[in-house]
Amino acid sequence: MRIGMLGGTFDPVHLGHLRSAIEVREALGLDKLHMIPAPQPPLRDTPQVSAVQRFELLKAGIGDTPGLLADDRELHRDGPSYSVDTLSELRQQYGDKVPLVMVIGFDAFLRLARWHNAEQLFDFAHLVVISRPGYQSPWPEALKELVGNREVSSVQSLMHNTHGGLLMLTLPSLMAISATYIRERLQAGKSVRYLLPESVEQAIFKYGLYQIDE
Numbered sequence: 656m657r658i659g660m661l662g663g664t665f666d667p668v669h670l671g672h673l674r675s676a677i678e679v680r681e682a683l684g685l686d687k688l689h690m691i692p693a694p695q696p697p698l699r700d701t702p703q704v705s706a707v708q709r710f711e712l713l714k715a716g717i718g719d720t721p722g723l724l725a726d727d728r729e730l731h732r733d734g735p736s737y738s739v740d741t742l743s744e745l746r747q748q749y750g751d752k753v754p755l756v757m758v759i760g761f762d763a764f765l766r767l768a769r770w771h772n773a774e775q776l777f778d779f780a781h782l783v784v785i786s787r788p789g790y791q792s793p794w795p796e797a798l799k800e801l802v803g804n805r806e807v808s809s810v811q812s813l814m815h816n817t818h819g820g821l822l823m824l825t826l827p828s829l830m831a832i833s834a835t836y837i838r839e840r841l842q843a844g845k846s847v848r849y850l851l852p853e854s855v856e857q858a859i860f861k862y863g864l865y866q867i868d869e
């Protein structure tokens with residue numbers, strides 16, 4: 656068994672998240688990929704749309720997609736949504752023998768050295784970094800120091816161990832979609848069709864989310 660987690664603010668979830676989730680699951684041979692909304696993402700302002708609503712949008716977006724799981728475990732914790740706590744919980748849930756992978760985009764990776772107890776992430780999981788259009792930059796020195804010589808060049812090498820490795824991955828369908836762009840378009844009354852699943856678009860309009868400055 657192989658397990659993955661893709662955390663996010665998901666404000667709102669979009670096709671960049673969902674298509675990447677499907678492709679990373681296939682590329683890594685994951686049985687399950689937990690998609691986990693962060694109520695209080697540590698390095699940004701708490702979003703105006705509540706964690707419960709962002710979770711509902713995520714559920715609508717995932718629908719019945721095989722292997723993708725909308726996971727609300729961070730909604731039951733107080734304080735900043737630290738990924739190390741989430742990985743520790745997943746490790747306890749699945750035990751020590753299972754490869755566990757945290758998936759993040761390259762933009763998030765560039766800030767990794769500022770995460771809470773960042774070095775401990777590798778005690779629980781592998782890190783897989785997926786490329787994202789518009790984000791190409793040298794690694795900051797603190798990041799190089801943090802990852803040391805953990806990088807491997809193939810999924811096969813990564814899966815020899817249960818945790819502790821780093822793999823940089825370019826997925827087939829790169830999508831230049833961001834939640835920021837979607838929020839901006841909704842606030843301006845512009846179309847967001849085909850940037851996110853129809854089910855998510857319908858829920859956004861049903862609940863009147865993002866359309867006015869709250």
Ligand SMILES: Nc1ncnc2c1ncn2[C@@H]1O[C@H](COP(=O)(O)OP(=O)(O)OP(=O)(O)O)[C@@H](O)[C@H]1O
Pocket residue numbers: 662663664665666670671672675758759760761762763785786787788830831832833834835836
């Ligand atoms: N289009 C995309 N392609 C690949 N990875 C993505 C894409 N959009 C987001 N991600 C990754 O998914 C995770 C969650 O992203 P997040 O919820 O912050 O979405 P976002 O679109 O970056 O939001 P915002 O524009 O509000 O910053 C992060 O690791 C991020 O790098």
Ligand SMILES: O=C(O)c1ccc[n+]([C@@H]2O[C@H](COP(=O)([O-])O)[C@@H](O)[C@H]2O)c1
Pocket residue numbers: 661662663664665691692693695696697698699736737738739763769770771772
């Ligand atoms: O643990 C941390 O310190 C930490 C710092 C920044 C971001 N994260 C997690 O990274 C994921 C993406 O965050 P963001 O801000 O890029 O949407 C989300 O699950 C956050 O909880 C985690």
